[in-house]
Amino acid sequence: MTESYHGIHSNLQFPSSIFNINRKDVPAFLSGPDVKQQETIVERLIGSEYALHLLLAVEAAKQLVAEWTKAVQQWSPPLTLDLSICSIDRSVEFLQNPERRLLRFWFYSEDVPEDWRGIQ
Incomplete structure (x- = not known):
């Protein structure tokens, strides 16, 4: 995204983040x-x-999430x-081959930003 995007979306939690989708917008596309x-x-x-x-x-x-839910349903308190x-x-990381890149997505609570799960 462009610099103007970063100016508009100043709530980015991670410095290398290219975009942020606020949790109020996530249910719209999940549903x-x-x-x-x-x-x-x-x-x-x-x-x-x-x-x-x-x-x-x-x-x-x-x-x-489906796999974890089954695996930890006996935990107290249960993991959700x-x-x-x-x-x-x-964020994006360009690899040695210029045609390849590694995309990282973070799913996290804005209440506790350090409580996040990454998917690569």
């Missing part, structure tokens, strides 16, 4: 009836360049991760 609708909502939030990448990261996070109350940030 989209299909991938096309979700993609449309995400594109309005962050633009088209990373929309599909974000949707793939959200799907990966949903799968991890509700993506609908997470904010999301993203």
Whole structure:
């Protein structure tokens, strides 16, 4: 994103973050009836360049949440991760091959920003 984007969205929690989706906007695309609708909502939030990448990261996070929920249901207190109350940030790291890059997405609570989960 451009410098002006960073000026407008000054609540970025991570210094290397390129965009931030505030948790108030996350339920809108999570509840989209299909991938096309979700993609449309995400594109309005962050633009088209990373929309599909974000949707793939959200799907990966949903799968991890499902696995973790089963694995830790006996814990006291039980572990939960509700993506609908997470904010999301993203950064990019360019690898040695200029055509390859590593995208990182953070899902975290704005109340406790150090309590985040990363998906690469």
